[in-house]
Amino acid sequence: MLKDMDKYCFLGCLIEIGGRGPVIWQVMDWDRRRMISLVTDAEHQEDPVQVIAHFKRHIKTLPLDIYQIHMSERGDLLRVSTDPKDDPWIIIWRFEMEDLQLEKLLSGVEIVIRIELCEISRLAWGVDLVSYGTGEAEKRVVFKYALTELNVWMWLSHHPNIVPIDRIVLDEIRGQIVGFTTPNISGGSLEDNPSRGFKLKWLKQLIQLVDDLNLRYGVIHDNIIPRHLLVDPETDDLLLINFNFSRRIAGPVRLFIFDISGQEMALVILTVYIIITGEKRFQYTHDTEKISNAAAVMELEEWTPAPGMILDHPVSAYRSLLEEWTRQRRAAHVEARECIN
The missing domain is CATH 3.30.160 (Double Stranded RNA Binding Domain)
Structure with missing residues (x-):
């Protein structure tokens, strides 16, 4: 609910x-x-x-x-x-499979008809927990009523730190796209379950993931917050979800602190600060304030861990890693090698 x-x-x-x-x-x-x-x-x-x-x-x-x-x-x-x-809802937009521009991926894309899904509960805006199959073949998945992010997420589904696309959901009447499903990762997000703590290796994985998105694929996620970070219970790896705000970085990826990629780095800094300290005043920061708020956070003399927060390294190790990463990124000037069109 x-x-x-x-x-x-x-x-x-x-x-x-x-x-x-x-x-x-x-x-x-x-x-x-x-x-x-x-x-x-x-x-x-x-x-x-x-x-x-x-x-x-x-x-x-x-x-x-x-x-x-x-x-x-x-x-x-x-x-x-x-x-x-x-009724103010004038029209519901639905797309055909070919509208996804996934010619190279269609052979490996599985589909499920909406009527085959059994709703279990609501998870968030336009997101449900559902199941399909019966008996031992029953599978619980997350069903998202979203189309705009699918065309980005589908191309990134193979990344080890991104929750993969499970199936594309089609309506039972005209076979149009209703949404898509992803595996249901148990344990909740880093926001829902702060008691699991925050490992330094998860920060390293997040940094590498953001570098891959920005520098390799030419994509900015733009919605990195604790509730969009999960942990795979089998591999103990960090996983990212929700690409509803993601978009291409136009032209060469010039990564100065003042541009859009600087905002992505700022989101990572603010997210790590929120997870460690429990201080949520920077949880939903306006675009114009991301970079200045991140700079202010990095200048704080001390990050006091929230009560019960478990870290496997001193706070200084997390801060040093972020500082070194931002220094390297500010000097970067690269063309995305596998830019997503």
């Missing part, structure tokens, strides 16, 4: 020209996989925090089949609509 903080996402709002009419907020309910329109007074357009608070106060008491909610200026519920014509 999703945490309350993860159930709803405010995607934006529509405002009438002139600003005198109502404001229509688009709310994604990730638990029920539906979109809801929230109609409020125009004065609320500058205060989304208040709108969100009003919405959460009412949503649990409303029927499951609502498409639109009308609220007063004070947040009182005025009326709701269950008319499908008020």
